[in-house]
Each structure stands twice: as C-alpha cells, then as structure tokens.
Amino acid sequence: MASEVAATGATRRRARARIARPKPTLLLGLTIVVAMLLMALLPHIVAPYDPSKFDYDAILQAPSAAHWFGTDNFGRDVFSRVVYGARVDLQIALFTTLFPFLFGTLMGALTGYVGRWLDGIFGRIVDVVMVFPFLILVIAIVAMLGPGLRNMYLAVSIVGWVYYARLVRGETIVQKQSEYVQAARVMGYSPARIVFRHIFPNAVTPAIVYWMTDMSLGILLGASLGYLGLGAQPPTAEWGVMVADGKNFMVTAPWISTFPGLVLTLAGVGFSLVGDGMADLLRPKS
C-alpha cells in the first residue's frame, strides 16, 4: 500500500519527487508561455515606446540600444510592437481554440455515448472536414464572411471542433465499456448523469492535452492569415501582420520581419512544449 511505502518523510519526499518532477522541456515551455503572458498583460511596462507612434526621425533604424529590434518604415519601434503583439496573438490562441474545445468535447461525449444515428451524422462530418486542408477550409470560409479577426474566429470554430469531438468520442466509447459505467447503469442513473458525471471527466483528458498543442497551431494559423491579409488587419500589431509589413524590406531592413517571426516561433515552441509535457504527465502510467 502507498501509505506503508511512504512511512518516513524521506521516502515520501522521494516518491513525490519521482511523480511530480516535470521534464526540463516542460519547464522551458512554461517559462516561455509565462513570459508571453506577462507581455500580453503588462505591455505598457515591458515596452519602451508607444507601438503605433510614427517617428519620422527614426525610420528603418537597425537594432541598437535605443531600439532593440530596430524601427520600421514609419519609425515605429519593432520591439514595442512585438510586445503589444503578444496581446493580439495570445487572444488569437485563446479564441481560435476555446469554442472548438467546449463544443467539440461536448459533441464528442454525446456522439460517443448515444452512438447510432448521431454517430452516423458525425462520421459524415468528419469525412468531409478531413478531405479539406484545414487552412483551405478556413480561408474559404473567411472569403465568404470577409477578412478580419472576428470572422477568422468564426471560421476556425466552424471547423476546429471536429478534431476535439473525434478525440473525446473515441475515449467515450472506451469508457462506455468499462465496469464503473456498467455499475452506474445498474444503479439506475440517468444517461445524462452517466455521461456528464462519470464518463466525461475521464474522457476529457486527451482533449485538454490537445488544447495546449492546438493553441500553438492557433497562433500559427492566426499569424498566417494575418500575413495573407485575411486575419488581423494593419496597423494592428499582430506578429503575422508585422512580418508582412516588413516583407518589402527583407534586404534593406530585415529586422522588421525577422524579430516578430522569431517571437512568433518562440511562442509556438512554448505552447507545444507545454502540450507535450502535459501529455507526459497526464498519460496513464502503463
């Protein structure tokens, strides 16, 4: 028994350390994500300049002590814009994934538990969504709705929930066969109670893990649409838009696009490392 093993304080401490010590990659990921959060929450403290203030006396300046990431063709401080960009891009990470996560897990649990015709309809939806490249589908929907952040969230939500639903559906079907669910059924609990009180908490784990990874994908997607001109619109300080702003200065002033892109990549790495780390921690030990 666990209580016998952990009889002394020393062994208990060791046991806890063995279970809870996260991998260095997870710590690195968390550090990056926290840094990004700080930039997003307190940009006015981190950023030395106003991100949208034109300064025609300081156009296209190379990185220096005064302007760490240089200035763009309007004399705006690239570092300050990158800092303020965190707010937009983290918002993108959240809003491109929140609805898909909520609706997708709910639908996954329902289709998995009910089965029959509901599962049939869901299967068809999955087939259709899978034969489109995600980006193409989102772009096509944005094309119909018009460019902009709000329509981008809408487009991603229309498609994105399917991935979560697939995960939770599979897990629900597994849980449905388990003994505790049969026991709950024998006790005469209602289907709603069985699904939401018993199966759902057990089936939702892979969706939560995927959520972290998906935030990384969401940031990249949002920035890609921003770059194409279909997401955030200039002069918004969004990393993808900023990379696009600098694309005509790749030879004369490469820092305009290089730094926002680097920070964007860093954010992607951070979220995906946290996702991987959580997957390791939450995966049942075999």
Add this chain to the structure above:
Amino acid sequence: MIPTLLVILILVFAMVRLLPGDPAVAILGDRVTDEAVAKIRAELGLDRPLPVQFWYFFERVLRGDLGNSINLKISVIRLIQDRLPVTLFLTLYAGVLAAVLAVPAAVISALTRGSWMDNLTRAIFQIGLSLPVFYVSLQLLGLFGARLHWFPVGGIGPTPASNLYYLFLPALSLGFYLAAILMRNLRSSILEVLNAEYVDFARAKGIRPRLVLTKHILRNALISTVTLFGLSIGQLMGGAVITETVFAIPGVGRLMVDAIFGRDYAVVQGLTLAFAIVIMLVFLLTDLVYTVLDPRTKVA
C-alpha cells in the same frame, strides 16, 4: 467516398448562396448591367427553388463546367488545368524533401538515443514544428534569393526539369514542417521496433547491421509514417497557398488567395472542390500503398 463527395458538392454549392445579397451579383461583381444579372440569374436558375438550383449545379459540375472567372475571363476548369500541375509538383517536391530530411534524421536520432546528437536533432525539428511556413519562406527568399542570389526570387522555370531548381526554396520551406512531423513519428516507431524480438533474432542470426536496419527495422517502422505522410499531403497543399503567395508561384494556392481578394467566387468555389477531390484521391492512394507495405491488412 461517393456520399462524402455529395456532401462536399452541397457545401460548395451553399458557399455562394450563403453570401449576403444576390449570388448573381456576387458572381458577376458589382459593376454590371441589369441585363447581365438577369442573364446569369436565368443561366443559374436562381429564380427556381433551391433543390432545382442544386440539380443544375450538380449537372454542370458533372459536365466539367465550373463557371467562369470574372477577373481572368477564362473558364474555371481551364484555370485549374493550367495551375493545378504546378501546385501538385510543388507539394510532391516538398513531400520528397521532407522525407529526405526526416528519415536519416529519425534513424540517427533513434539509434543514438539520449546522446547530444539525438537532443540536437530533436531540438531542431521541434522548432520546425512551430516555424510558420510564411516566415520560413520569406527568410529563405530574403537570404538565398534576394541577398545571395543563389536561387530565383520567385516564379517558375521555363521547363518542368528546371523547376527542381526554381521551386527548391518554396518546396523546402513547405516541406520542413512535414519533415518535423515525420521525424517525430518515425523516431518513436523505430524505438518501438528496436525492442521487438524479431530484431533481436535477426541480429542473433548474424545478419549484417545495415540489413537489419533497412529490411527489418525501417520496413516496419515506416508503415505508420507512410500513413501519416498520406494524411499530411492535404495540409501540405493548404500550406502551398502561403508558399505560392510568398514566392509568386502561379499555382492554385495563389490563385485561391487572388480570387478571394478579387471576389471571384466561381474560382473560390471551383478550387475548393478541386482541393477536396485531389485529397480524396491521395487518401485512396495511401490506402493502396499501405496494403503493399503491410501485407497483413490485405485481408480487410
């Protein structure tokens, strides 16, 4: 497959119908005469009930008629015929480069598990997972195209063979993300296979290590990677939208973006359908390759 195709047709049909305003105006653009609108309304049967309209649409698609591009004054099917090969070439090229990068990296990384080599390789590919395609494209273009002049700064070559050179940077930037996914997957399946008894047995028989690696380990480890490769081709084609835009490549991806900004809805509709059909064919092909690689699945 057929029911899926039907649903896709309905969706593509609905795309333009869901636009606010008159679809005829949406298709023709704002600056048109009333007669033109009336003509297209009659042509599309917009005065009929929706199911009838869908039937007309369905019939036209079956005849290979996807309408005309208002901006390019050319039939959508011709546009697709002209430009799809470019995108397919780019996608395939990117896929090959991805495999060329991923397979050796995965083998080295798995065989030297835990060493600095392994950690370095994994770190590089981990970053590859988070590198946005548009950013890699732009950086490669800026460095090797505009600055060093090693590669052209855009467009395609005069002959198909010259495109191996012209499309190298676009294919590389497109393929790197896939390389990262494949490497990750292949590395873990090699590690799994390494512990299999038949590998121990092959070694015990005295088979040369190289043969054990290629015939016994890789052959089995590659099965899931090939499936992943097939499933990823679709995402790769999606990425082509971005690469083609950055490198000014006249493929269907760039056409899609141009059509969106030009409000050329017949083109958007036609391309959406084309993408779906190509990917369905790729999935079919993946299934076939899978049965060749893994004879056990033939029964099913």
